[in-house]
Amino acid sequence: MMTRKPKPLPTRYPKAAAAAYAHTLVDLVKEMHAIYYAAFQAAIKPEAKAYRPDSFREDGPLDLIIAALQRAKNTAVAVFAPFRVRAAARQFVQQVELFNRSNVGQQVKKIRGIDPTIGENWIDDFISASIEENVSYITTIPEQYHERITGVVLQGTKNGQSIRDMAAEIRKVYNVSEKRARFIARDQAGSLTGQLTSRRHQAAGVTRFIWRTSEDERVREEHDDFNGREYSYAEGAGPRKLLPGRDYNCRCTAEPIFD
Numbered sequence: 001m002m003t004r005k006p007k008p009l010p011t012r013y014p015k016a017a018a019a020a021y022a023h024t025l026v027d028l029v030k031e032m033h034a035i036y037y038a039a040f041q042a043a044i045k046p047e048a049k050a051y052r053p054d055s056f057r058e059d060g061p062l063d064l065i066i067a068a069l070q071r072a073k074n075t076a077v078a079v080f081a082p083f084r085v086r087a088a089a090r091q092f093v094q095q096v097e098l099f100n101r102s103n104v105g106q107q108v109k110k111i112r113g114i115d116p117t118i119g120e121n122w123i124d125d126f127i128s129a130s131i132e133e134n135v136s137y138i139t140t141i142p143e144q145y146h147e148r149i150t151g152v153v154l155q156g157t158k159n160g161q162s163i164r165d166m167a168a169e170i171r172k173v174y175n176v177s178e179k180r181a182r183f184i185a186r187d188q189a190g191s192l193t194g195q196l197t198s199r200r201h202q203a204a205g206v207t208r209f210i211w212r213t214s215e216d217e218r219v220r221e222e223h224d225d226f227n228g229r230e231y232s233y234a235e236g237a238g239p240r241k242l243l244p245g246r247d248y249n250c251r252c253t254a255e256p257i258f259d
Contacts, residue, residue, distance in 0.1 A: 009107045011197055011244075011253035013214065017095040018189035024088045025138065025181035032076045032142055033174045036069075036149055040170060043068035048157045048166065065153060073146050080142045082135075089134035093127055096189060100196040108204045111258045116204035126199075130192060137184045141177055148173040187249045194245020194254070198233060201256050208232050209254035211244060223252055230257065 047061035047068070105115045152173055156166040201209065211226040213219045219227075222238065231237045233254075244252035 006110060008111055008256050008258060009103070011107065011193075011212065011255055012099070012103050013251045013253055014096050014099045014189050014193060017092060017099060018185050020095070021088070021092040021189070022182045022185035024092075025141070025185060026178055028079055028084070028088075028138075029141060029145075029174070029177045029181050032079045032145060033177070035076045035079070036072045036145075037170065039068050039072040040153070040167070043071075044153055045163055048153070048163065051157050053158070062154065062157065065157060066150075069146070069150050069153065073142075076142060076146075080139065085135050085138045086131065089131045089138065092185075092188070093130045093134060093192065096192045097123070097127060097196060100193055100200070104197060104200040104204075107256060108200075108206075111256075112204060114204070116200050120200075120203075122199070126195075130188075134184070134188055137188070141180055141184075144180070145173060145177045148176065183249060186251065190245040190250045190252070192245075194243055194250070194252075197245070197254050198243055201254065202233055204256075206256040206258065207234065208257040208259075209244075210257060211237060212253050212255050214251045219252075220247075223247070223250065226252070 044065050047064045051061040101117045105117045108114060108116050149170060152169045153166065155161075156169060161169075208230055209232075210228060210230055211223070213223050213227040215227070226237045226242075229237070233243065236242050240247075244250065244254045
């Protein structure tokens with residue numbers, strides 16, 4: 001009588017870590033936006049109303065608006081202070097790593113009786129590099145926000161835009177930054193999971209996997225085509241030789257095939 005092989009545990013996307021990271025980053029964006037919006041209400045709005053295109057005063061409304069925006073930027077520096085950004089990135093990376101360590105360790109131990117995550121001499125460098133990568137992504141948020149806010153306010157003022165419409169445009173800038181924060185969290189959760197899973201599977205002798213999507217409406221068509229199919233870690237999937245989690249904003253995972 002043939003013994004049936006035990007089914008491996010599924011590889012899991014770290015939803016909780018991704019959600020917590022997104023919440024942290026969005027809170028930073030909200031805090032920054034509150035500083036700029038307060039400056040808009042107190043200092044920028046009066047000058048925008050007073051602006052006249054034929055004014056050549058050195059301390060005219062546009063100069064005062066630019067100064068107000070710079071003060072807001074200087075104040076908002078504390079929101080995205082290096083120690084806060086690095087702490088957020090470190091906590092997230094460590095959470096994803098521990099989640100994946102437990103997940104893949106149990107996967108392999110169930111089938112092979114060994115834990116491939118013991119004695120990993122590469123993991124400290126991987127964590128450090130991943131923290132630095134996330135820090136670089138987070139620091140783009142205030143830079144891009146300031147550039148967009150400055151453009152909205154200056155163009156709106158020069159074009160005679162109403163205060164109500166200008167405020168609506170400022171809100172749109174906030175929405176873009178919020179979406180960027182959520183994107184970073186989702187993208188990095190998938191990317192880190194994909195990289196960790198690939199290294200740990202291959203360290204355990206796994207050379208092939210089944211592509212698994214999250215099976216919801218956000219799955220892109222190409223990845224939906226990969227779903228449920230077998231691929232090798234050496235070749236990847238499709239013309240781009242993709243691995244789960246390596247594409248932008250990818251939440252797919254690799255289910256190991258134990259030969």
